[in-house]
Amino acid sequence: QVQLVESGGGLVQAGGSLRLSCTASGRTFSIYNIGWFRQAPGKAREFVAVISWITRNTGYADSVKGRFTISRDNAKNTVYLQMNSLGPEDTAVYYCAADQRYSGSSSYEYDYWGQGTQVTVSS
Numbered sequence: 471q472v473q474l475v476e477s478g479g480g481l482v483q484a485g486g487s488l489r490l491s492c493t494a495s496g497r498t499f500s501i502y503n504i505g506w507f508r509q510a511p512g513k514a515r516e517f518v519a520v521i522s523w524i525t526r527n528t529g530y531a532d533s534v535k536g537r538f539t540i541s542r543d544n545a546k547n548t549v550y551l552q553m554n555s556l557g558p559e560d561t562a563v564y565y566c567a568a569d570q571r572y573s574g575s576s577s578y579e580y581d582y583w584g585q586g587t588q589v590t591v592s593s
Contacts, residue, residue, distance in 0.1 A: 472496040472582050474566050475579055479587030490551040490587060503573035504549040505580060506540060508562035508589075517575035518564070519551060519562030529575070533559075556591045563588050 474576035475512050478490040492504060505520040518539040522528045528540050539552040549566060 472502060472568050473557075474568060474584035475582045476564060476566050476583055476587040477509075478590045479564060481592065482591050482592045484557050484591055485503065486591070487552070487554045488556065488589060490564055490589070491514050492549040492551075492584060494547045502541075502568040502570055504542065504547075504568075505567045505573070505575075505577075506551050506564060507577050508560075508564045509561040509565060509586075513560065513562075514566070515577050517577065520575065522550060522573045527573075530572075531575070553589070556589075558591050558593045561589060561591050577588050 473495045475493050476489060476490060480488060482488055494585050503522050506518040507515050508518050509515040517531050518534055519538055521540045521542050530538060537555045542549040555565060566584045568582040569592045572579040
């Protein structure tokens with residue numbers, strides 16, 4: 471098993487930036503694909519970004535492409551989500567998720583989840 475803890479959320483004004491971290495413990499973190507998802511009040515959880523452990527290929531939702539960047543530091547067991555040009559529509563609880571085989575956008579396919587970190591963007 472792997473345990474995931476998100477951090478870095480907070481309150482930021484529109485146009486600002488935040489960097490979220492997803493730190494893992496437990497089994498070897500470096501062999502997991504890591505995805506970021508978010509869930510706004512009253513809405514379904516949605517895919518944000520993913521990074522593969524083998525190729526380090528990345529993928530993004532259209533809504534964040536060009537504004538968000540996902541990266542990983544396996545030596546620190548951490549994946550980052552750099553979020554720039556934030557807008558009120560980015561307000562949500564952000565979750566990271568891990569899976570050894572799947573590296574897509576479906577939240578149902580990920581085996582492990584963190585507890586989430588709140589991001590609030592004021593207009």
